[in-house]
Amino acid sequence: MVPTSQSLSWDERLDNLLKWLKESEGFAVNENVHLQDTKRSGRGLYLKSGQLKKRDCIVSIPGDKQLNFYTVIYHISRFNRKLFIDGASCPSSKLASNENSQLDDPRTEAYRYLTNTAVLGLSSFQLLSLFILFEWKILPQEPNFTSFWKPFFDVLPFAEELRSIPATWICDPTSENRELIELLPAASRRHADRMVSQIENDWQTVSPFLQEWLKTRKSSSQINMQDLFSEFVHVYLVINSRCLYIEIPLKTDVADNLTMVPFVDFLNHNSNVDAYCKPRIESLRKSACGLGSFSIIVGDHEYINPGEEILLNYGAHSNDFLLNEYGFVLGENMWNYIDVSLEAMELISQEPVKKFLMENNYWGDYTISHSEVSFRLLVAFAAVVCPDLKKVEKFMLGYITESSFGSALSSTLNEFMASLEKSVKAKIESLEIITKSDPLCSQNVLTVYEGYFQILRNHLGNGV
Numbered sequence: 056m057v058p059t060s061q062s063l064s065w066d067e068r069l070d071n072l073l074k075w076l077k078e079s080e081g082f083a084v085n086e087n088v089h090l091q092d093t094k095r096s097g098r099g100l101y102l103k104s105g106q107l108k109k110r111d112c113i114v115s116i117p118g119d120k121q122l123n124f125y126t127v128i129y130h131i132s133r134f135n136r137k138l139f140i141d142g143a144s145c146p147s148s149k150l151a152s153n154e155n156s157q158l159d160d161p162r163t164e165a166y167r168y169l170t171n172t173a174v175l176g177l178s179s180f181q182l183l184s185l186f187i188l189f190e191w192k193i194l195p196q197e198p199n200f201t202s203f204w205k206p207f208f209d210v211l212p213f214a215e216e217l218r219s220i221p222a223t224w225i226c227d228p229t230s231e232n233r234e235l236i237e238l239l240p241a242a243s244r245r246h247a248d249r250m251v252s253q254i255e256n257d258w259q260t261v262s263p264f265l266q267e268w269l270k271t272r273k274s275s276s277q278i279n280m281q282d283l284f285s286e287f288v289h290v291y292l293v294i295n296s297r298c299l300y301i302e303i304p305l306k307t308d309v310a311d312n313l314t315m316v317p318f319v320d321f322l323n324h325n326s327n328v329d330a331y332c333k334p335r336i337e338s339l340r341k342s343a344c345g346l347g348s349f350s351i352i353v354g355d356h357e358y359i360n361p362g363e364e365i366l367l368n369y370g371a372h373s374n375d376f377l378l379n380e381y382g383f384v385l386g387e388n389m390w391n392y393i394d395v396s397l398e399a400m401e402l403i404s405q406e407p408v409k410k411f412l413m414e415n416n417y418w419g420d421y422t423i424s425h426s427e428v429s430f431r432l433l434v435a436f437a438a439v440v441c442p443d444l445k446k447v448e449k450f451m452l453g454y455i456t457e458s459s460f461g462s463a464l465s466s467t468l469n470e471f472m473a474s475l476e477k478s479v480k481a482k483i484e485s486l487e488i489i490t491k492s493d494p495l496c497s498q499n500v501l502t503v504y505e506g507y508f509q510i511l512r513n514h515l516g517n518g519v
């Protein structure tokens with residue numbers, strides 16, 4: 056829709072970002088760090104020279120250069136005085152004195168309906184996606200408009216770079232990756248469907264504001280709601296794959312606790328939860344608007360080798376989760392597990408067993424990880440192999456162990472895993488012969504199944 060950054064080289068965009076960040080007091084980036092782009096994980100931060108010791112600060116971004124519920128309110132309130140939220144809105148003393156210039160600004164029309172009630176009724180995701188859609192995609196088409204956030208938008212990923220997120224295959228009926236939807240593991244498929252309904256729900260909430268704005272455009276306007284939806288999906292996934300945790304005092308739902316932090320969002324993920332860098336929020340170091348400064352501090356893993364990548368842990372996430380939320384997977388991931396609920400529930404055909412498991416809240420949510428078969432699955436299969444449900448109850452309560460069920464339990468589990476292994480192999484074979492999809496996307500799905508295969512091999516190889 057908007058040519059935004061394509062006309063500038065990456066180096067120019069990065070220079071502009073740094074210049075813009077330097078305008079704020081409190082911005083700092085460690086001189087031993089630099090940005091590099093690799094085919095495997097895109098842009099990332101690397102050690103350029105010297106060393107980084109525990110507790111060294113890698114980067115610090117002041118509150119006024121983060122995009123979150125507070126800074127968005129501040130920037131909207133500059134053009135809509137009906138948005139007055141104490142501690143978040145722009146104080147009158149800082150508003151432009153020339154009323155006419157405000158009226159001519161396209162933001163005055165765009166943000167007209169974003170009053171206190173409207174804004175406070177939106178989630179962080181909804182407000183951010185609406186604001187970014189206006190400032191990044193829509194308003195730059197108006198004459199003489201440049202967003203304050205342009206240097207940040209110019210370094211955000213293009214839609215193409217987010218193409219391996221399964222939700223994009225579902226949202227876009229023309230996606231070349233649609234054949235992969237049916238080949239996704241059940242857990243990934245459910246995750247993707249959940250994300251798509253969240254996106255659609257948020258679109259339902261924010262699109263009326265866009266429709267009001269569209270009414271004010273000339274009939275010759277090129278913009279239509281279908282195009283805007285595609286741009287909305289892009290914006291939504293940019294926020295989702297780059298936001299970081301921060302408390303938003305105006306909101307009570309933890310899902311609203313997010314902020315977008317330029318430069319910090321160049322850090323790639325490592326599955327090790329404790330070793331790598333840690334975020335630090337200094338709520339007392341406040342800028343004219345926004346929340347506290349957001350810093351990244353070196354953890355236990357110190358950096359001494361130039362060229363080494365500086366990493367962050369996004370959370371203890373399996374490949375199914377990483378694929379859906381971020382569009383990548385790890386070859387080795389200690390947090391992988393297989394959700395075997397559907398397969399196990401299909402196998403439990405005896406009604407009394409089903410009833411027993413339901414009554415005891417043990418029906419479904421069965422998983423197998425590299426190191427263990429979940430206790431819930433052991434209980435379910437113990438109930439399948441043992442007619443004495445009182446004995447299974449004792450197992451549930453921890454009075455006896457799984458060995459009390461002898462070889463009947465272990466051979467049922469073995470057969471179950473062998474059959475899972477067969478279906479994983481079949482999926483891998485199907486993925487190896489598909490031709491239409493983007494190779495990166497099919498390779499990612501293949502890696503998820505390979506992770507499953509390793510888990511099953513580990514159990515079957517060692518016996519259960």
Ligand SMILES: C[S@@+](CC[C@H](N)C(=O)[O-])C[C@H]1O[C@@H](n2cnc3c(N)ncnc32)[C@H](O)[C@@H]1O
Pocket residue numbers: 095096097098099212296297320321322323324325380381382383384
């Ligand atoms: C917060 S951004 C990190 C910066 C990003 N690499 C870029 O080029 O802008 C998160 C995205 O980086 C990529 N990423 C992060 N960690 C990765 C990893 N370990 N392997 C591959 N890609 C990774 C994924 O595309 C993810 O959606």
